[in-house]
Amino acid sequence: MGQAGLGYILAIFSLIVVILMLGVIIFMLQYRKRKILYDSEMERVNEAHKLDLLNTQVDVQASTMTTIGKELHDNLGQKVTLASIYLQQIPLKKNQESISEEIGSVNNMLNDILSELRRLSKSLVDQNLSFLSLSDLVKKEADHIRKAANVAVEVSFECEKKDIAFPIKNNILRMFQEFAQNSIKHSHCKKITVRFDCEDNIGKLVCSDDGIGFDPKAEVKGIGLTNLNRRALEMGAQLTIDSEKGKGTLMTLIIENFN
Amino acid sequence: MAFWKIISAVVFVTFLVYLFNRSKLNDSVLKWMWLYLILLFIGDFYVPQISSFLFRSLKYTDANNVFYSTLLVPLGMAYYNSLFYQKLKPSSAKYIPLIALAFYFIVLIVEASAKYCNGDFLFLRYSYITGCLSLLITIFYYLYKLMMSDRILDFYNERMFYIAIGIFIFYIVGLPKFVFLSELRNYSFYRFYEFFVALFNVLMYGLFSIAAIWGKRD
Numbered sequence: 001m002g003q004a005g006l007g008y009i010l011a012i013f014s015l016i017v018v019i020l021m022l023g024v025i026i027f028m029l030q031y032r033k034r035k036i037l038y039d040s041e042m043e044r045v046n047e048a049h050k051l052d053l054l055n056t057q058v059d060v061q062a063s064t065m066t067t068i069g070k071e072l073h074d075n076l077g078q079k080v081t082l083a084s085i086y087l088q089q090i091p092l093k094k095n096q097e098s099i100s101e102e103i104g105s106v107n108n109m110l111n112d113i114l115s116e117l118r119r120l121s122k123s124l125v126d127q128n129l130s131f132l133s134l135s136d137l138v139k140k141e142a143d144h145i146r147k148a149a150n151v152a153v154e155v156s157f158e159c160e161k162k163d164i165a166f167p168i169k170n171n172i173l174r175m176f177q178e179f180a181q182n183s184i185k186h187s188h189c190k191k192i193t194v195r196f197d198c199e200d201n202i203g204k205l206v207c208s209d210d211g212i213g214f215d216p217k218a219e220v221k222g223i224g225l226t227n228l229n230r231r232a233l234e235m236g237a238q239l240t241i242d243s244e245k246g247k248g249t250l251m252t253l254i255i256e257n258f259n
Numbered sequence: 260m261a262f263w264k265i266i267s268a269v270v271f272v273t274f275l276v277y278l279f280n281r282s283k284l285n286d287s288v289l290k291w292m293w294l295y296l297i298l299l300f301i302g303d304f305y306v307p308q309i310s311s312f313l314f315r316s317l318k319y320t321d322a323n324n325v326f327y328s329t330l331l332v333p334l335g336m337a338y339y340n341s342l343f344y345q346k347l348k349p350s351s352a353k354y355i356p357l358i359a360l361a362f363y364f365i366v367l368i369v370e371a372s373a374k375y376c377n378g379d380f381l382f383l384r385y386s387y388i389t390g391c392l393s394l395l396i397t398i399f400y401y402l403y404k405l406m407m408s409d410r411i412l413d414f415y416n417e418r419m420f421y422i423a424i425g426i427f428i429f430y431i432v433g434l435p436k437f438v439f440l441s442e443l444r445n446y447s448f449y450r451f452y453e454f455f456v457a458l459f460n461v462l463m464y465g466l467f468s469i470a471a472i473w474g475k476r477d
Contacts, residue, residue, distance in 0.1 A: 006446070009435055016431055023402070030406045031414070038412055 052234060053167060064124065071120055076113055083109045133162055134169050138176055138194060145192065149184045152191040159198035168255065171231045172196070172205055178231075179207045179251050182224045187211020187249060205253040213243040262457035263303065266464075270300045273464040280471045288338075288345040289418065292467070295338045302331045321380035328383035329371060336363050336390040339426055343397045346419050347404070355400055359393030366390075384438045391430045398423045418474030425466030432459040 086106045093099045132140070135157040142153040164172075176194055183189045189211030196205050225241070228251070232239035235255055243249040274296035277284075284290040302309065310326035311319060337360060344356040367386035374381065401423055405411055414420050433456045436443065443449050 005442070009439070013435070020428075020431070027402070027406055027411075031411050034409065034411050038409075 049236075056167075056234060068120065068124075071116075076116055076120075079109055079113050079116070083113070134164055134172060134196070135159070137169070137173050138196065141173065141177060141180070142192075142194065145180050145184070151184060151189060153180075154191065154193045156193075156195040157197075159196055159203065161198055161203075164203075168203075168235055171235050172203075172253070172255075175205070175228055175231050175251075175253060176207060178224055178227055179209075179249075183209040183211055183249065187213065189248070201257050203255040205251075205255070207251045208248060210248045213245050213247050213249055215245060216241060216243050262453060266457060266460050267300055267304045269461050269464045270296055270303065273467050274300055276468045276471050284418075284471070288341050289422075291338075292471070295334070298334065299331070302326075302334075317380055324380050324382045325375070328386070329367070332383075332387060332390065333364070333367060336360065336394060339394055340397065342419070342422065343401055346401060347397075350404070352400060352404065356397045359390075359397050362393055363390040382437065382440065387437055388434070391434050395427060395430060398427045402427075415473075416475040418470040421466040421470035421474060425463035425470075429456075429459045429463035432456055 083106050086102055086109070090099055090102050090106075093102060138157065139155055142155045145151055145153050180192055183192055187209055189209035192207065192209045194205070194207045196203065198204070228239060228241070232253060236257070237253050237255040240252045241249065242252075274293055277293035277296060281290050281293055284292075306323060306326060307319065310322040313330075314322040314325050317325065340356040340360040340363075344353055347353045347355065363386060366389040367383060370383045370386045374383065401419065405414060405417070405420065410417060436452065436456045443452065
C-alpha cells in the first residue's frame with residue numbers, strides 16, 4: 001500500500017469520524033426535542049390532574065353540604081320540631097305525672113339530637129384517613145363490615161409502602177367500601193375477600209365475593225358502579241369487574257404510579 | 260505487557276460481570292454473553308495452542324489466520340447479529356441482522372474456498388469487511404429506531420444501547436487494523452494506532468459491563 005492508499009484510508013477515517021460526530025449531534029438534538037415534548041406533555045397532564053383533584057374536592061364539598069343539609073332537615077329538624085310540640089303541650093297537662101312523662105320524652109329527644117349532632121360532626125372530621133396506613137384502614141373497615149353485616153371478610157395485604165398519597169389512599173378505601181356495600185346489599189354473599197399488593201410503582205386491589213353475582217352487560221341501576229368507574233378514572237387506574245350469575249363478583253383495580 | 264494480554268484480562272473481567280449478573284438479564288440472547296466472552300477469552304489467550312492443534316499441518320502464522328478468520332470472527336459476527344435480531348424481533352426489521360449474517364457467511368465461504376484451496380492462508384479480509392459493514396448497518400438501524408421512538412427518553416437504561424455503541428466504535432476504529440495489518444505494520448504510526456485500537460477494545464468491553472451492571476431494560 002503506497003502513500004495514495006494511506007491517504008484514502010485517512011480520508012475514509014476522517015469521513016467516518018465526521019459521520020459519527022454528526023450522529024451524536026443528531027441523537028442529542030432528537031433526545032432534546034423528545035424531552036421537551038415529554039416535559040410539556042407531563043406538565044399538561046399534571047395540570048389536568050390538579051384540575052381533576054380540585055373538581056373532586058369541590059364535588060366532595062358539595063356532596064358533604066348536601067348530606068349535612070339533608071341530615072339537618074330530615075332528621076334533626078324533625079326531632080327539634082317534635083321536641084318543640086311536646087314542650088308546647090306541657091302547660092296544658094293537668095297532673096304532675098303526665099308533665100314528668102312529657103319532660104322525660106323531650107329530654108330523651110334532646111339526647112338523641114345531641115348524639116346525632118356528635119355523629120354528624122365526627123363524620124366530617126375523619127382523622128383516621130389522614131393518619132392511618134391503607135392496610136389499617138382496610139382492616140378497620142373489614143372489622144366494621146364483619147360486625148355490622150355478619151359477613152366473613154378476609155384481608156390480605158402485601159404492600160410495605162407507607163407513604164401512599166392521600167387521594168389514592170382515599171379512593172382505594174372508598175372503592176373497597178363501595179364494593180363491600182354492593183356485595184352485602186345485592187349479592188347476599190357470605191364471604192368477601194380483599195387483597196392488595198404492590199410492586200415497584202404498581203398497586204393491585206382485588207376484591208371478590210361469593211354472592212349471587214350479576215350480568216355485567218345488563219343495565220344496572222344505582223350509582224355504585226358509576227362511582228367505582230369515576231374513582232378509577234380519577235386515579236388513572238384500570239378497573240375490571242367480572243361477574244356471572246351464581247358465581248360471585250370479582251373486581252380488579254390496577255393502579256400505575258400509585259405513589 | 261502486550262496489548263492482547265490486557266484485552267484478554269478485560270474480556271475475562273467482563274465475562275465475570277456477565278456471569279454474576281446473568282440472572283437479571285431477561286433477554287434470551289444477552290444472558291449467554293458470558294459463554295461468548297469465555298469462548299473469546301480462551302480463543303484469544305490460548306490462540307497458539309488451539310490453532311496449532313486444530314490446523315497442525317499449517318505453519319504458526321497461517322494456522323492463526325485460519326483460526327481467527329473461520330472460527331473466532333464468525334462466532335463474534337453470529338453472536339452480535341443474533342443480539343440485534345432479538346432486539347429488532349418485534350418489528351419487520353428483524354430480517355436486517357439475518358440478511359447481514361447470511362451475506363457475511365456467503366462471502367466467507369466464497370473467500371475461504373478461493374484462498375485456502377490455493378494454499379493462501381491469509382486473514383480473510385473481504386469477509387471481515389463485509390461482516391463489519393453489515394453489522395454496522397444493523398447497529399445504525401437499531402440506533403435510528405431508538406432515536407425515533409419514545410425509548411430515547413431513557414436510552415441510558417437500555418442495555419443494547421451501550422452494547423451497540425461499544426461494537427460500533429470498536430469495529431469502525433479496528434476495521435483498518437485487521438484488514439490492512441501487514442501493510443500498516445510498515446508505518447511508524449502503527450504502534451500508536453495499535454494502542455488506539457486496544458483502547459477502544461477495552462472501551463467496548465467497558466460498555467458491555469456497564470450494560471450488564473447499570474442497564475435496566477433489555
